Amino acid sequence: MTVEHEWGSVVEEAAASDDRRGTRIRSVSRAAELLMLIASLPEQERSVSKLAAALGTSVPTIYHLLNTLVDAKLLARDERKQYRFGLAVGVLSAAYAQQTVPPPELLAPLRKIIEDTGESAYLSVWRNGSPVMLAHLAGTHAVQVTNLHPGFQGAANARASGKVLLAFAEPAERKRYLAIHPLQRRTPRTITEPEVFERELRQVSEDGYATEVEEFAVGVACISVPVWSSGILIGAYTISAPVHRCQENKEHYLACLREAAALLAVGE
Numbered sequence: 001m002t003v004e005h006e007w008g009s010v011v012e013e014a015a016a017s018d019d020r021r022g023t024r025i026r027s028v029s030r031a032a033e034l035l036m037l038i039a040s041l042p043e044q045e046r047s048v049s050k051l052a053a054a055l056g057t058s059v060p061t062i063y064h065l066l067n068t069l070v071d072a073k074l075l076a077r078d079e080r081k082q083y084r085f086g087l088a089v090g091v092l093s094a095a096y097a098q099q100t101v102p103p104p105e106l107l108a109p110l111r112k113i114i115e116d117t118g119e120s121a122y123l124s125v126w127r128n129g130s131p132v133m134l135a136h137l138a139g140t141h142a143v144q145v146t147n148l149h150p151g152f153q154g155a156a157n158a159r160a161s162g163k164v165l166l167a168f169a170e171p172a173e174r175k176r177y178l179a180i181h182p183l184q185r186r187t188p189r190t191i192t193e194p195e196v197f198e199r200e201l202r203q204v205s206e207d208g209y210a211t212e213v214e215e216f217a218v219g220v221a222c223i224s225v226p227v228w229s230s231g232i233l234i235g236a237y238t239i240s241a242p243v244h245r246c247q248e249n250k251e252h253y254l255a256c257l258r259e260a261a262a263l264l265a266v267g268e
Contacts, residue, residue, distance in 0.1 A: 027065075030055065034065050035074065038083065040231040046083055097127055102135050106227070109260035110137050110237060116256040117239060117249070122148065124161035124224075125235035129177060131156045131165040134235070141245075148240070155216060157197055158186040160224035163210035164236040167201040168226045174201075190215045209254060213243060221246035225257040229264050237261055 037054055038046055052062045066083060069075040073088040102123055113121040114137055123135040133152040156162025156177070166174050183192040191197045204210040213221045223246065224238040237260055239246070239253045246253065 030057065030061075031065050031069060034062070035069065035089075036230050038075070038085070043082060043084070105264065106235070107135060107137075109263045110135060112263070113137075113237060113239060113256055113260045114139050116259075117253055119239045119241045119245075119253065122161060122238040122240065123227075123235055124159075124165060124238060126165060126169065126173070126233075127153075129173070130154075130181075131159070131162045131177075131236075133161065139241075141241075154181075155184040155186050155190075156181065157183045157192070158190045158212065158216040159238075160210040160212045160222035161236040161238045163201060163204050163212070164224045164226050164238075165233070167204035167210065168233050186216050187214055187218055189213065209257070211250075213247075219243055223250065223253050223257060225254070225261050227261045227264055234264065 033055060034051065037051060041050075048059055048062050048066070051066075052059045055062070066075060066077075070077055070083075070086070073086040075083050075089075076086040077083055102125075106123055110121050110123055113119070118140045120139040121137050122133055124131055124133045126132070127134075130153045133148050133150060136148060136150055156166060166177065169177075178194075183194065183197055184190070185192050191200055209223060209225045211221070211223050216222070219242060220240060221243045222238050222240045224236045226236055227234045237257050239257060241249075241253075
């Protein structure tokens with residue numbers, strides 16, 4: 001298939017989809033897929049042939065997409081002919097980080113957690129080098145836990161979500177955060193010894209989830225899992241509940257959290 005023929009089929013596909021759910025331009029979709037693919041690959045594995053194979057398209061088409069993205073400053077081509085993210089991506093990244101309301105695709109799984117468990121649920125993310133609680137949805141149980149609010153940051157060592165975000169962060173980012181944020185004691189059960197906390201993060205990384213029991217607030221326990229998209233750590237989903245209820249339902253709550261996190265991978 002030539003590039004011209006491929007773009008021709010794109011136009012036809014876009015027109016055909018108009019009546020169902022609005023026009024979609026496949027070339028734009030391909031460009032977005034290409035950016036996401038580049039984000040998920042190490043720099044040394046971003047060859048044009050590999051990108052073409054991964055997207056199931058031709059090398060000439062990939063070159064057309066790459067050149068267009070370079071012109072838009074979403075990508076840059078260095079002296080070694082390697083493609084890296086351009087200045088425009090930095091602008092988009094900064095704008096995304098400043099949003100106070102998370103995108104709907106992150107909130108929908110959070111609502112499902114509440115439907116399945118009745119417990120309060122949280123979304124936490126990295127913002128400006130710190131784990132931040134971005135969204136909180138109240139549960140339906142008569143006894144709820146409301147000791148956190150959107151925008152809260154600090155005491156990451158005492159929060160299940162903080163443990164998850166630190167455990168799965170890039171090593172340099174984790175090291176930088178811990179170097180300037182001493183381990184805070186919130187309760188007698190908070191881990192404040194660096195060696196013990198390091199072992200805790202290794203365990204979280206191995207288990208794929210984190211827990212805390214009365215480390216942040218007396219009478220409260222939390223379970224948290226990482227949220228991934230295209231191999232990138234997006235944030236963490238967390239359930240917060242009274243200790244007895246969290247311990248009695250731990251396996252069920254953990255399964256619900258993992259199911260919600262897995263929804264982000266659907267359709268990728």
